[in-house]
Every structure is written in structure tokens, then in C-alpha cells.
Amino acid sequence: MKYINEINKRKTFAIISHPDAGKTTLTEKFLLFGGAIQTAGAVKSNKIKKHATSDFMEIERQRGISVATSVMSFEYNGHLINLLDTPGHKDFAEDTYRTLTAVDSVILVIDSVNGVEAQTRRLMEVIAMRKTPVIVFINKMDRDGKNRFELLEEIEKELKINLHPSTWPINSGKEFKGVYDLHEKSLVLFTAGTKANDEDVVEITDLTNELLDKKIGDKDAFTLREDVELIDGVYGDLNVDDYLKGETAPVFFGSAVNNFGVKEMLDTFVRIAPTPRPRHTTLRDVKPEEEKFSGFIFKIHANLDPKHRDRIAFLRVCSGRFERNTYYNHVRLHRDFRFSNPYSFLARQKEVIEDAYPGDVVGLYDAGNFKIGDTLTQGEDFYFTGIPTFSPEIFREVVNKDPMKTKQLEKGLMQLTDEGVAQLFTQFGGTKKIIGCVGDLQFEVIQYRLLQEYSASVQMNSLPFYKACWITSKDDKKLQDFIRFKQGNIAEDKDGHLVYLAQSEWFLNTEMQNNPDIEFHFTSEVHK
Numbered sequence: 468m469k470y471i472n473e474i475n476k477r478k479t480f481a482i483i484s485h486p487d488a489g490k491t492t493l494t495e496k497f498l499l500f501g502g503a504i505q506t507a508g509a510v511k512s513n514k515i516k517k518h519a520t521s522d523f524m525e526i527e528r529q530r531g532i533s534v535a536t537s538v539m540s541f542e543y544n545g546h547l548i549n550l551l552d553t554p555g556h557k558d559f560a561e562d563t564y565r566t567l568t569a570v571d572s573v574i575l576v577i578d579s580v581n582g583v584e585a586q587t588r589r590l591m592e593v594i595a596m597r598k599t600p601v602i603v604f605i606n607k608m609d610r611d612g613k614n615r616f617e618l619l620e621e622i623e624k625e626l627k628i629n630l631h632p633s634t635w636p637i638n639s640g641k642e643f644k645g646v647y648d649l650h651e652k653s654l655v656l657f658t659a660g661t662k663a664n665d666e667d668v669v670e671i672t673d674l675t676n677e678l679l680d681k682k683i684g685d686k687d688a689f690t691l692r693e694d695v696e697l698i699d700g701v702y703g704d705l706n707v708d709d710y711l712k713g714e715t716a717p718v719f720f721g722s723a724v725n726n727f728g729v730k731e732m733l734d735t736f737v738r739i740a741p742t743p744r745p746r747h748t749t750l751r752d753v754k755p756e757e758e759k760f761s762g763f764i765f766k767i768h769a770n771l772d773p774k775h776r777d778r779i780a781f782l783r784v785c786s787g788r789f790e791r792n793t794y795y796n797h798v799r800l801h802r803d804f805r806f807s808n809p810y811s812f813l814a815r816q817k818e819v820i821e822d823a824y825p826g827d828v829v830g831l832y833d834a835g836n837f838k839i840g841d842t843l844t845q846g847e848d849f850y851f852t853g854i855p856t857f858s859p860e861i862f863r864e865v866v867n868k869d870p871m872k873t874k875q876l877e878k879g880l881m882q883l884t885d886e887g888v889a890q891l892f893t894q895f896g897g898t899k900k901i902i903g904c905v906g907d908l909q910f911e912v913i914q915y916r917l918l919q920e921y922s923a924s925v926q927m928n929s930l931p932f933y934k935a936c937w938i939t940s941k942d943d944k945k946l947q948d949f950i951r952f953k954q955g956n957i958a959e960d961k962d963g964h965l966v967y968l969a970q971s972e973w974f975l976n977t978e979m980q981n982n983p984d985i986e987f988h989f990t991s992e993v994h995k
């Protein structure tokens with residue numbers, strides 16, 4: 468238990484939301500509280516603006532921002548907090564899913580006006596799968612939002628999670644007066660247009676206290692008393708264990724842009740959010756307090772300078788102590804590697820570090836040796852499990868326009884797909900290269916980067932597929948028969964796993980019905 472103090476100090480999490488709900492604004496407020504930045508407006512949004520889908524300068528700019536903000540570490544009240552950034556654009560959702568494998572908890576931001584939106588639903592499925600603890604922040608209370616009870620009901624129903632209000636709002640929009648902190652038993656008053664840290668907090672342990680009427684008026688005091696009575700009756704006290712099991716999510720109301728209700732949430736977060744947790748591997752569960760180091764790569768980022776082919780691999784430390792210039796076992800390659808310039812992201816400054824502990828994310832310069840899901844250990848051979856690859860939904864055939872550049876193209880495709888930009892399939896029994904993505908924008912990025920970084924000019928032809936799913940069967944003969952009959956729809960992924968490409972939902976359902984011995988998988992774990 469040598470490193471237990473270091474482990475107990477750390478909280479590693481991500482903020483997730485549908486674009487525009489306020490993730491960037493909330494991140495900025497956290498960094499202000501942590502002293503990691505001094506002024507508002509310092510955190511650049513990593514959103515790719517809607518109109519910019521063909522503006523490649525914009526994509527490059529965003530890539531720059533997204534390296535810089537991949538991890539933001541700061542200290543708050545004696546805790547070391549690692550905040551992992553997730554891309555806002557839906558076409559890069561896979562990147563977000565993978566980042567979620569590297570965190571121990573999440574904060575979900577919901578826009579009080581729009582309620583639960585499409586992207587949130589999908590993200591929550593991944594979170595539920597992993598039973599990740601969630602805290603919900605209902606943002607933009609300064610705007611006329613939905614009825615708060617109805618909103619809670621909607622969130623519970625849509626996201627299939629039990630909620631537990633930790634603060635309760637007094638009105639919304641122009642009438643928004645603040646929140647009552649149900650845990651601290653205090654009234655936090657809101658004044659529109661105030662600057663950061665300007666919350667006016669009044670302790671009111673007993674809601675019958677007349678001070679409440681004085682502060683917010685008789686009518687709102689009456690409503691608040693009624694609401695709180697109802698909430699106490701329905702929800703009772705927060706059971707922190709239920710939160711840690713991913714079964715109950717505490718809810719906070721506020722306004723990120725006004726820095727209102729944020730501190731209450733941050734204080735609760737550091738009080739209850741999990742410290743680095745044990746993780747499953749192909750061999751056994753690995754506890755963070757184990758002496759020997761282990762970790763895995765969850766994200767790879769190419770260098771922005773095309774003259775330098777090196778990339779940055781993001782390593783999440785899972786156990787023991789990671790040390791600079793020390794040899795570690797790269798499990799997939801059966802080779803030892805050491806890193807002379809590993810860096811961390813404390814206060815958003817990239818700096819070379821001597822060591823790192825469970826929960827930390829380390830940036831490693833990589834000359835092409837890493838793939839997403841790779842594991843580093845201090846000797847043992849195992850892989851961390853639960854890093855999913857999702858079935859893509861849009862497909863293009865890659866056609867080489869310049870035969871002289873075949874080698875570069877192959878290399879480019881391998882490297883870009885190692886980075887997780889898209890998935891690469893090869894036609895079964897043939898050579899046709901097929902790229903599968905979840906969003907159109909990714910094809911444009913690939914085409915552009917192949918040309919810029921590998922001088923490979925390609926054409927992308929649409930393919931009439933609707934979904935790719937991995938196929939397996941306990942009955943090898945049935946699998947072989949299926950492959951033979953469906954040859955035009957079969958491909959292999961980069962690891963040689965068989966994939967069925969369905970033209971439509973109807974085809975997919977029909978094949979699933981007609982072939983009960985074949986299993987169709989919609990996610991493939993990098994390591995099982």
C-alpha cells in the first residue's frame with residue numbers, strides 16, 4: 468500500500484453533454500476554482516462548428532485544441548483532479564466512448580431548456596454498461612426551462628437512472644432566485660450578471676425560519692417548503708454507495724456561465740466521487756494499490772506537424788507507479804519500452820514528469836508502436852478489458868488515385884485507424900479496403916490527412932451498407948457456410964475478426980433470424 472496517499476488524492480473524470488449544453492463553460496469554471504486558469508474565456512471550445520464541415524483549417528485548429536485540452540489536471544481542496552476532455556461533435560463519438568473507459572466517474576450536463584438530447588442518450592448507454600458513477604448538472608437555469616419535476620422524470624426515464632436532488636432551484640429564467648442546498652441546508656442566492664464566486668450563501672437549516680421569506684419572498688418560500696418536503700419524502704438521504712455503484716445520480720441545478728451552483732457540485736464531487744478503482748483484465752482484477760505498474764492506451768493523437776510522424780499515446784495509469792526512463796512490458800509486442808519524456812498536464816502546462824500514479828494520464832511520444840487498447844505492465848501478460856469498438860454506420864471504399872503511393876496509403880490507413888479515427892476493413896478474400904465511420908466528417912478528415920501527412924490521394928466511394936457487426940459462432944461449419952453464402956457482405960477487421968456488412972435493417976434482422984447459430988455483435992471489445 469505504498470502509494471495509497473497518492474491514490475486517495477486523485478479523482479479522474481469526464482464532463483459529457485450534448486453539444487451546446489455547457490460542457491466547455493463548466494470546464495472553465497472548474498479550472499478557475501482549481502486555480503489552473505485565471506480568466507474566463509481561457510478554455511477554447513473543442514467544438515467543430517456546424518458550418519465548418521469542409522473547412523479543414525478549422526479541423527486542424529480543432530485538433531490543436533483537442534491535444535491541448537485532452538487532459539486538464541488541477542488541484543482543489545487537497546485533491547488532484549484529472550479532467551478528461553471529450554469531443555463535442557457527434558461524428559467523433561467513438562473517441563468519447565473510449566475516453567469514458569479511462570475515467571472513474573462522469574459529470575453529465577443537461578440543458579434545462581432542451582432536456583435529454585440524442586447524444587446524451589447514447590453516451591449514457593456506455594456509462595450504464597460500465598456502471599460508471601454519474602453526477603448530473605442541470606444547466607442554464609437562468610433561462611425559462613422545463614418544469615423541474617417533469618425534467619427529473621424525463622431524465623430518469625430516458626437515461627434509466629435514479630436521480631437524487633442535491634440542490635433544488637427556486638424558479639427559472641428571469642425569476643430564478645437561486646438554489647437550496649439540501650445537503651448543506653443553505654440557501655444560495657442568485658443575482659443575474661454577477662461575477663464568479665459571487666454567490667450569496669445563507670445558512671437556513673430549518674426551512675420554517677422566516678429568514679427564508681425575507682430572502683426570496685413569501686410565495687417562493689412557500690413553494691420551496693412544499694418542494695423540499697416532497698423531495699425529502701420521495702428521495703430521502705443520498706446513499707453514496709448507490710452513487711458509487713452507478714445506480715443513483717445526485718443532481719445539481721445551476722448556471723455555468725454565471726458560475727452559479729458550480730461550487731456546490733464541485734464540493735460534493737470531491738467528497739463522494741470515486742478515487743481510482745480496480746480494473747478488469749484478461750487475467751484478473753488489478754487494484755490501483757498494487758505495487759507493480761500497469762496501464763493502458765485509450766487515445767492516440769497524431770502530431771500536428773506532418774514532418775514529425777510521432778504521435779502522442781495517452782496512457783491511463785491503473786496500478787503502481789509509472790516512472791520515467793524505466794522499462795515496461797508492451798504486452799502485444801512482447802517488447803520492453805521506456806519513455807524518456809513522458810508528460811503530464813498539470814495546470815494545462817505540458818511538462819515532463821518523473822512519475823505518475825493510478826488515475827493519472829500520461830502523454831507518451833510514440834513512433835507508431837501503440838494501438839488503442841494496448842497494455843503496459845511491469846512484467847505480467849494481461850490486457851485491460853472493456854475498451855469497446857462500436858459498429859460503424861457509414862461505409863466508403865477507399866480507391867487509390869496514385870498507384871505510385873500505394874505504400875504510403877497503406878501506412879496512412881493503418882496509422883489513422885490505429886489512432887481510432889475510423890475502422891478499416893478488408894473485403895473477405897479480396898483486397899478492397901473499406902472504411903467505416905460513425906459520422907461523415909471523419910471521411911473528410913481521413914481524406915485530407917492522407918493527402919497532407921502521407922501524400923496519398925484517394926477517392927472515397929459510397930457503399931450501400933447500413934451496419935457492420937462482428938460475427939462468431941460455436942459451430943465453425945455454420946460460420947464457414949454463412950461466409951460462403953454471404954461472401955460479398957463479409958470483411959475482416961484489422962485484427963482479422965470477421966464482420967458482416969448488412970445493407971439494411973431488414974437484411975440484418977432476416978440474417979439474424981435465419982442463422983440462429985451465428986452470433987452478431989454490435990460492439991467488439993479490443994480485448995476480452
Ligand code: G4P
Nearest residue numbers: 484486487488489490491492512555606607722723724725
Ligand atoms: P458545449 O461545450 O457543451 O458545447 O457548450 P458551451 O459551454 O460552449 O456553451 C454553449 C452556449 O451556452 C454558449 O453560448 C454558452 O455561453 C452558453 N451557456 C453556458 N452556460 C449557460 C448558462 O448557464 N446560461 C445561459 N443562458 N447560457 C449558457 P454561445 O453563444 O454559443 O457562445 P458564447 O459566445 O457565449 O461563448
